[in-house]
Amino acid sequence: xxxxxxxxxxxxxxxxxxxxxxxxxxxxxxxxxxxxxxxxxxxxxxxxxxxxxxxxxxxxxxxxxxxxxxxxxxxxxxxxxxxxxxxxxxxxxxxxxxxxxxxxxxxxxxxxxxxxxxxxxxxxxxxxxxxxxxxxxxxxxxxxxxxxxxxxxxxxxxxxxxxxxxxxxxxxxxxxxxxxxxxxxxxxxxxxxxxxxxxxxxxxxxxxxxxxxxxxxxxxxxxxxxxxxxxxxxxxxxxxxxxxxxxxxxxxxxxxxxxxxxxxxxxxxxxxxxxxxxxxxxxxxxxxxxxxxxxxxxxxxxxxxxxxxxxxxxxxxxxxxxxxxxxxxxxxxxxxxxxxxxxxxxxxxxxxxxxxxxxxxxxxxxxxxxxxxxxxxxxxxxxxxxxxxxxxxxxxxxxxxxxxxxxxxxxxxxxxxxxx
Amino acid sequence: xxxxxxxxxxxxxxxxxxxxxxxxxxxxxxxxxxxxxxxxxxxxxxxxxxxxxxxxxxxxxxxxxxxxxxxxxxxxxxxxxxxxxxxxxxxxxxxxxxxxxxxxxxxxxxxxxxxxxxxxxxxxxxxxxxxxxxxxxxxxxxxxxxxxxxxxxxxxxxxxxxxxxxxxxxxxxxxxxxxxxxxxxxxxxxxxxxxxxxxxxxxxxxxxxxxxxxxxxxxxxxxxxxxxxxxxxxxxxxxxx
Ligand SMILES: Nc1ncnc2c1ncn2[C@@H]1O[C@H](COP(=O)(O)OP(=O)(O)OP(=O)(O)O)[C@@H](O)[C@H]1O
Ligand SMILES: [Mg+2]
Numbered sequence: 001x002x003x004x005x006x007x008x009x010x011x012x013x014x015x016x017x018x019x020x021x022x023x024x025x026x027x028x029x030x031x032x033x034x035x036x037x038x039x040x041x042x043x044x045x046x047x048x049x050x051x052x053x054x055x056x057x058x059x060x061x062x063x064x065x066x067x068x069x070x071x072x073x074x075x076x077x078x079x080x081x082x083x084x085x086x087x088x089x090x091x092x093x094x095x096x097x098x099x100x101x102x103x104x105x106x107x108x109x110x111x112x113x114x115x116x117x118x119x120x121x122x123x124x125x126x127x128x129x130x131x132x133x134x135x136x137x138x139x140x141x142x143x144x145x146x147x148x149x150x151x152x153x154x155x156x157x158x159x160x161x162x163x164x165x166x167x168x169x170x171x172x173x174x175x176x177x178x179x180x181x182x183x184x185x186x187x188x189x190x191x192x193x194x195x196x197x198x199x200x201x202x203x204x205x206x207x208x209x210x211x212x213x214x215x216x217x218x219x220x221x222x223x224x225x226x227x228x229x230x231x232x233x234x235x236x237x238x239x240x241x242x243x244x245x246x247x248x249x250x251x252x253x254x255x256x257x258x259x260x261x262x263x264x265x266x267x268x269x270x271x272x273x274x275x276x277x278x279x280x281x282x283x284x285x286x287x288x289x290x291x292x293x294x295x296x297x298x299x300x301x302x303x304x305x306x307x308x309x310x311x312x313x314x315x316x317x318x319x320x321x322x323x324x325x326x327x328x329x330x331x332x333x334x335x336x337x338x339x340x341x342x343x344x345x346x347x348x349x350x351x352x353x354x355x356x357x358x359x360x361x362x363x364x365x366x367x368x369x370x371x372x373x374x375x376x377x378x379x380x381x382x383x384x385x386x387x388x389x390x391x392x393x394x395x396x397x398x399x400x401x402x403x404x405x406x407x408x409x410x411x412x413x414x415x416x417x418x419x420x
Numbered sequence: 421x422x423x424x425x426x427x428x429x430x431x432x433x434x435x436x437x438x439x440x441x442x443x444x445x446x447x448x449x450x451x452x453x454x455x456x457x458x459x460x461x462x463x464x465x466x467x468x469x470x471x472x473x474x475x476x477x478x479x480x481x482x483x484x485x486x487x488x489x490x491x492x493x494x495x496x497x498x499x500x501x502x503x504x505x506x507x508x509x510x511x512x513x514x515x516x517x518x519x520x521x522x523x524x525x526x527x528x529x530x531x532x533x534x535x536x537x538x539x540x541x542x543x544x545x546x547x548x549x550x551x552x553x554x555x556x557x558x559x560x561x562x563x564x565x566x567x568x569x570x571x572x573x574x575x576x577x578x579x580x581x582x583x584x585x586x587x588x589x590x591x592x593x594x595x596x597x598x599x600x601x602x603x604x605x606x607x608x609x610x611x612x613x614x615x616x617x618x619x620x621x622x623x624x625x626x627x628x629x630x631x632x633x634x635x636x637x638x639x640x641x642x643x644x645x646x647x648x649x650x651x652x653x654x655x656x657x658x659x660x661x
Contacts, residue, residue, distance in 0.1 A: 005529065008535065013517065017517055318516075321515060323501075324501065325502065325527045325574065325578075328499070329495065331530060411474065413474035416509070
């Protein structure tokens with residue numbers, strides 16, 4: 001039942017008590033607004049970071065070599081060394097916890113234009129990889145296919161190229177598949193254009209500027225011998241990659257005459273550890289959002305009740321007068337509660353809309369912004385927002401009910417006499 | 421119209437109790453114009469509040485227009501107040517955030533009269549009391565006399581049978597007081613019972629019956645011949661002053 005008169009009464013009462021209404025509304029508005037912004041920002045950070053890593057095998061670890069830092073078995077400290085293909089074979093055969101193992105070579109000199117096609121030249125990151133690499137750090141073929149076992153076996157001079165490579169080395173409407181690129185003096189046929197699914201970057205350089213050729217081809221074409229610069233492993237289900245990482249380190253140190261206590265000689269990195277950190281971070285952010293959110297909400301509730309309390313005196317007398325001239329307790333309670341609920345809902349709604357609008361604007365800016373973004377797609381947690389609003393509405397009802405109940409429970413004359 | 425029978429009223433504060441009305445018997449007819457006098461603390465306001473159903477009594481009986489006023493629900497009391505009684509207070513008691521017209525119209529709102537209609541009626545009453553131009557002013561923009569006239573208009577709008585006024589001139593200067601009394605007399609001329617509480621003899625002298633309270637009891641009721649003398653002495657005193 002819509003009672004126009006009731007609403008005009010309520011709106012005029014609120015309008016005439018501007019400061020009081022504003023203070024009440026502001027508490028609610030601010031509570032909801034901050035809640036939306038904070039949860040949105042937290043979510044955006046989570047999205048931004050997780051988007052870049054979620055396609056990455058979380059059970060993966062990466063190894064490279066550094067100079068030794070401890071003299072051992074007659075070797076001086078500061079020795080340069082490399083992994084060897086025999087290490088790879090040995091691990092494959094003897095370490096059962098390994099699921100995928102993908103050794104990598106990269107060009108010794110990554111700077112300068114290393115890729116030529118007719119008039120065009122470009123400087124790209126050239127890697128020699130095993131097909132298993134695509135299972136660890138996910139790439140998808142946009143055009144053509146990924147490098148496979150047959151390419152490896154036959155040491156074929158084929159390559160996968162990133163999207164930026166296509167832009168630089170080909171005309172706009174040219175199909176790169178089947179074309180040749182001269183990479184550091186050797187011709188390779190393009191068999192696929194690939195797109196990186198993650199932004200985790202191992203080996204440096206932009207992922208769009210990557211050229212991947214078969215490991216075996218690279219070794220042979222550029223005379224790397226049996227060197228391996230870098231390798232990635234994933235652990236089998238049930239094995240913690242951190243444990244595998246430690247095991248492999250011990251094993252490799254032994255094979256290469258490196259002191260067991262040398263902390264520097266083997267560089268390694270393990271995604272699982274990073275994920276644990278991320279997860280802890282997001283848990284922390286979420287926890288913080290909730291704590292601060294509940295805090296702001298509580299502040300809003302207290303604000304509403306407090307203002308209601310402050311006005312109890314003023315209201316009590318006003319209510320006493322209204323009762324003297326014929327207002328029934330029902331009317332009085334209906335009025336005050338409706339007033340309070342109307343105010344909180346309005347303020348909450350404005351807070352909600354404004355919060356969503358601010359997040360949307362932020363989103364638009366982020367979408368336009370170029371480059372690496374660790375802040376993307378701020379989502380509104382609508383459930384959270386609506387439950388917060390519900391809490392505030394209930395608070396509004398109670399905040400209205402308390403003075404109203406009090407004012408109608410005492411004798412009208414006591415209400416009128418009530419001196420603020 | 422009003423029939424009080426051995427009314428007692430005590431205020432209880434903590435463990436002490438103050439016996440304020442100690443057996444009031446009173447009979448007021450429709451159309452009477454009554455003033456209640458007595459020293460401060462004698463129970464005048466208490467009596468008036470009981471008459472207006474703003475307060476309850478402890479013992480005795482109170483009949484208003486044939487209704488026994490005792491142990492009724494607040495809803496029913498509100499309805500009776502709205503129908504039968506109009507209040508005028510010493511401190512005006514207007515709703516501060518409503519303008520003159522809205523204040524006057526308020527009792528009709530509780531009766532369910534639509535906005536347009538009640539505002540129209542409110543304007544009529546304001547016009548009667550010479551406040552047409554002040555209809556859109558807020559209470560804090562008006563003088564005491566103007567506020568009291570607004571309050572009277574508000575008391576009248578629901579066409580009550582009784583107007584109860586607790587020191588309606590208490591906050592006004594004497595010229596303004598007399599204007600207010602003239603208005604109350606006109607109201608009384610229309611047949612509405614008017615009961616006022618006052619300290620001032622000249623004000624009381626303008627009514628047709630004076631009830632003197634002393635220590636919670638009716639000390640004397642002055643009317644007819646005695647009233648003439650009362651009037652003569654006080655109105656005379658006023659003229660020589
Ligand atoms: N709500 C109350 N609680 C306790 N005592 C009260 C209350 N109201 C009035 N009294 C006491 O009751 C007595 C009578 O009060 P009342 O207001 O009726 O006096 P009054 O005749 O109107 O006096 P005044 O001329 O000063 O207005 C006083 O002693 C007063 O202190
Ligand atoms: Mg009094």
